Amino acid sequence: MKKLLVFLLCCISTLTLPKTVLVFGGKSGWIGQKIVRILQELGHNPVCAQSRLENREAISAEITQVKPDYIINTAGITGKPNVDWCETHKQETLRVNVIGTLNLIDIAFLHNIHITNISTGCIYEYDAQHPMYSGIGFTEEDEPNFNGSFYSRTKILLEKLMLEYPNVLNLRVKMPISTDPDVGFVGKIIKYKKLINVPNSLCILDDLLPIAVDMTLRELKGNYNFVNPGAMSHNEVLDMYKKYVDPNHTWENFTIQEQDAMLKARRANAELSAAKLLKLYPNISHIKDALAKLLKGMGHVSQ
Numbered sequence: 001m002k003k004l005l006v007f008l009l010c011c012i013s014t015l016t017l018p019k020t021v022l023v024f025g026g027k028s029g030w031i032g033q034k035i036v037r038i039l040q041e042l043g044h045n046p047v048c049a050q051s052r053l054e055n056r057e058a059i060s061a062e063i064t065q066v067k068p069d070y071i072i073n074t075a076g077i078t079g080k081p082n083v084d085w086c087e088t089h090k091q092e093t094l095r096v097n098v099i100g101t102l103n104l105i106d107i108a109f110l111h112n113i114h115i116t117n118i119s120t121g122c123i124y125e126y127d128a129q130h131p132m133y134s135g136i137g138f139t140e141e142d143e144p145n146f147n148g149s150f151y152s153r154t155k156i157l158l159e160k161l162m163l164e165y166p167n168v169l170n171l172r173v174k175m176p177i178s179t180d181p182d183v184g185f186v187g188k189i190i191k192y193k194k195l196i197n198v199p200n201s202l203c204i205l206d207d208l209l210p211i212a213v214d215m216t217l218r219e220l221k222g223n224y225n226f227v228n229p230g231a232m233s234h235n236e237v238l239d240m241y242k243k244y245v246d247p248n249h250t251w252e253n254f255t256i257q258e259q260d261a262m263l264k265a266r267r268a269n270a271e272l273s274a275a276k277l278l279k280l281y282p283n284i285s286h287i288k289d290a291l292a293k294l295l296k297g298m299g300h301v302s303q
Contacts, residue, residue, distance in 0.1 A: 019217065022066050024049040024104065025074035030183055031118055031176065032074035034205060038213050049075075053100025060107050070216050071108050071115040073101065083151040084264040090150055097154040102161060109167050116216045121174030121201060121225055122146065122268035123156050130270065133199060137231075137273030140172075140223045148266030163223060171212055171226035174272060177291065178205040179298055186241060186295075189234060194254045199231040201272040204290040211281055220280075225272040228287040237291065244295040 021039055025032030026048035039046040047066050051058035053075055063071075077096045079085030086093040101117065108115040123144035126132045130142075144156045162168050175185040185202060189195055208226055215224075235253070242249045260266055278284060285293070 018044050019069040020045045020047060020066065021070045021072055021216070022047050022049055022063065022068035023072050023074065024051075024053065025076075025118075026072075029074050030178075030180070031173075031205065031209070032072075034178070034209055035072055035074060035213065038210055042213065053096050053104055056103045056107065059104055063107060063111055063113070068113060070219075071104070071113055072118070072212075072216055073104055073115060074118045076101065076119075077151075079151060083149050083267075086149065086151040086154070087264040093150060093154055097151075098158050098161075101158055105162050105165050105168055109165050112167070114167050114169070114216065114219045114221075116169045116171065116212060117162065118212070118226075119159065119170050119172050120152070120155050121172035121203075121227060121270075121272050122149075123152050123159070123172075124270035124272065125268050126270055132269075135231075135271070137201065137225070137271040137275075139273045140225060140276055146266075146268040146270070148268065150265065152268055159223070166221065168222075169215055169220050170223045171215075172224065172272065173203045173208075173226050174201045176203045176205050177294065179294060186237060189238065189251075190241060190246075190249065192251065194252045194258075195234045195238070196256050196259050196269075197233050197235045197253045198256065198269045199233045199236075199271060200269055201225070201227040201231050201274075202237075202287050202291070203227045204285075204287070204294060206294060207285060207290055211277075211284070215280075224277050225274055226277065227272050227274050228284060228290050229274040229278060230287040231271040232287055232291065236288075240288075240291055240295055244292070245298050 021044055023032055023036055023046050026036045026046060036046040049062060051062045077093050105115055123146050124138040125146040127145060130136050130138055146152050159170060162170060177184045177186050203226060238251055
């Protein structure tokens with residue numbers, strides 16, 4: 001009985017002791033910086049990685065020096081100002097999004113360290129089995145069907161390879177939104193005068209990033225659609241923005257075909273199923289409720 005009590009006390013101590021988490025993208029990345037703050041608020045020790053994904057030797061040296069309990073990767077190339085950049089910088093994109101990220105995952109595997117990779121859900125588009133407005137979202141088991149951009153193709157390739165490693169949790173973020181007014185999906189579309197009007201899954205970072213940290217500390221593995229349940233169209237998002245933040249905001253709609261004519265790469269529009277994530281975290285709010293709450297807060301601040 002005494003040995004059992006000592007064992008249980010050791011387990012509790014292990015769960016409550018502060019953990020060292022090496023965060024790639026934590027130094028300057030939007031999502032990475034948010035994860036660093038969450039870890040700090042929880043009393044853990046986040047370390048912002050200095051090494052770059054392209055440099056295997058530097059990654060290995062940094063992991064040996066820091067000795068992290070966990071690794072979270074939010075780094076990657078999305079292109080500036082958008083994913084069209086990747087169409088003309090294919091080698092740079094591959095070097096970071098595929099080779100570099102696999103470098104990190106492989107080194108973490110060799111050190112027996114759990115790694116959480118923040119990836120994208122922009123690897124699907126509506127099809128006959130998942131029609132627009134049907135509420136039938138793509139699950140983690142559905143084969144990615146979007147090849148309209150080089151960026152998305154690199155993410156599909158990476159996902160197929162990384163999930164061969166047993167130490168990986170892959171979180172598919174789609175159209176992230178936060179209270180930060182100048183970045184994320186809302187921050188982008190309020191700057192556009194013309195928009196398509198298509199429903200998509202969205203990710204409220206304020207709701208979901210604490211869950212990403214919890215999933216890391218629990219050492220969960222595998223593939224998860226990391227979105228709020230439900231979907232919203234561009235017009236629904238902006239109607240809500242107009243209601244709660246800026247009643248004078250205006251925009252016009254145009255067709256997907258008209259948008260595609262302006263871009264080097266098509267955009268992935270789809271609804272992802274959050275059912276797998278909801279089994280673990282059933283209290284995640286529907287996207288319409290979550291976005292209303294977030295925009296109400298933004299409207300209060302702006303007044």
